[in-house]
Amino acid sequence: MKKLRVGEAAAQTGWSARMLRYLERTALVEPCRGSGGYRLYGLHELNQLRSLRELRRRFGVELSELAFAARLRREPPLRAAVDTWLAGSDAPAARAAMPAWVEWEQRKHERLIAA
Amino acid sequence: MKKLRVGEAAAQTGWSARMLRYLERTALVEPCRGSGGYRLYGLHELNQLRSLRELRRRFGVELSELAFAARLRREPPLRAAVDTWLAGSDAPAARAAMPAWVEWEQRKHERLIAA
DNA sequence: CCAACCTTACCACGACTATGTCAATGTTGC
DNA sequence: GCAACATTGACATAGTCGTGGTAAGGTTGG
Structure with missing residues (x-):
């Protein structure tokens, strides 16, 4: 090979x-x-x-869309957030499930923009 | 309301x-x-x-990334193709499973660019 | 009927995407 | 050691994204 x-x-x-x-x-x-x-x-x-x-x-x-799909796969919290949003925000229960992953990814994003 | x-x-x-x-x-x-x-x-x-x-x-x-995520959800064949690609193309079995949806979506895409 | 809101349709602009080319320099194989 | 490749970096350019504005006209409510 x-x-x-x-x-x-x-x-x-x-x-x-x-x-x-x-x-x-x-x-x-x-x-x-x-x-x-x-x-x-x-x-x-x-x-x-x-x-x-x-x-x-x-x-x-x-290409940028593929790159985003790859990112979705690498960052499960982002994936969850996007899926939740796409699900319509008309599902009131889903909304309540947010806060868990929110802050953890918040810190990650802050590190990224700081760099 | x-x-x-x-x-x-x-x-x-x-x-x-x-x-x-x-x-x-x-x-x-x-x-x-x-x-x-x-x-x-x-x-x-x-x-x-x-x-x-x-x-x-x-x-x-x-916004364009969100729009693409929405498109992935609306077009299952596209979703399948992207997932397959992201899975690495190192899974030989997955490759063989392609042809089914390929041509059906091919025609859809051709209609889109014709419009 | 009039002021305050809305509609569509344009132009503009900086940032980024996707591509090419060119220059200066380093690596490989015979 | 030299030709043919590679490297990075820069500059260029058409197209799109996200956003703002403006202009000419339609709708609403008191």
Whole structure:
């Protein structure tokens, strides 16, 4: 299983090398690095890249939207808050269940904007 | 339960009237309309507006991100595709399960961009 | 009927997204 | 050691988001 450098990975997935670097910055597809600092794309990353193109083509999804979906998955309190809001805020019981996760994530967000 | 017009609803929720109209265009908070065409905000909408502000303040969520989360909920095939992608594309079984919903949503997307 | 509110439709503007290109420099393989 | 690749960083640009304003006109309530 040979790993590809950025140019070859680009050629084989239909992205530009530039975009591969951008996708790394947005944390959507993160290759590992060789000893010289070169990005190395394995099968896993190549599959991610190809299916990411499909997602965009078929559904018109933006990269930033995918990034948000990833964030939803990494931050369960955010996920809970969003789900609650989407559920309509017409469910009075759901509203009462909020305060638990609220403050814990509040502190996390404050740390983020402080940095 | 009196319904409020846009100015009053704005005053009571901390948004500007301008933003209330924008939120309607993005389909995040959709008031009903009176016979004269005026927007009318009931308790339900006021709660949505207030908690939406909280969501943004606490988690730094963008409106477009919320809108995407709503879309995920309205379009199960999209949801499935995104979940599959996020799951890593390292699960070979998941990949094989794709083709079913793929073409059905493909046509839907084509109709959307044709419009 | 008139003031105070609303409607839609525009223009503007800074910030960010998604992309490209270019420059200066470092790594690899033969 | 040299050609062909890679690295980061900068600048550019079209498009969208979030927000404000203004203008021309419609609705409401006393």
